[in-house]
Ligand SMILES: Nc1ncnc2c1ncn2[C@@H]1O[C@H](COP(=O)(O)OP(=O)(O)OP(=O)(O)O)[C@@H](O)[C@H]1O
């Protein structure tokens with residue numbers, strides 16, 4: 001797609017998909033503020049933002065299953081930043097929201113992951129692309145599908161098929177519950 005600055009992704013820009021999550025504090029406000037901050041970042045143009053979805057916290061096996069439920073959302077952007085600069089920008093937004101990094105998959109005020117950056121593939125631990133766990137996460141795939149129904153996760157296939165292959169127990173619910181939107 002190359003529809004220029006108002007439509008799709010201009011040639012100097014890279015299309016990227018970001019996933020946001022929060023399970024501490026005012027979850028909806030943190031995600032909404034973070035999306036506004038992403039849209040305000042130099043070199044980033046927000047092209048779509050999903051509704052919020054709510055789901056049980058996915059934790060490593062054997063850890064506390066009492067964790068607060070998450071709200072998640074997905075945005076698509078067109079950016080002139082390179083992947084490192086984009087990671088730096090989203091880490092700064094997380095830090096502004098009081099995010100600390102102490103525990104893997106720990107509770108957090110705000111998490112922002114880079115799901116895709118163009119068709120870049122990277123094994124770098126600092127920025128693995130596409131995000132290595134996106135294909136197994138209904139809380140990423142369902143809101144992504146809402147904003148990009150034909151999207152493909154590079155190397156894994158169409159996201160509608162990936163979502164349909166997940167166990168029904170992984171389904172996410174639109175939040176707030178009365179907004180009349182279902183994900184599966
Ligand atoms: N695609 C990516 N998006 C965001 N961070 C990434 C990515 N790939 C690697 N990282 C690195 O992962 C590190 C840990 O990130 P984080 O604490 O958000 O992990 P997590 O949210 O607990 O787990 P998960 O990555 O499964 O969502 C970060 O310091 C970051 O450099």
Ligand SMILES: Nc1nc2c(c(=O)[nH]1)N=C(CO)CN2
Nearest residue numbers: 021055056057058070105139
């Ligand atoms: N439901 C849900 N569970 C999670 C999430 C998340 O965003 N939503 N993020 C995690 C680590 O990034 C770990 N577990």
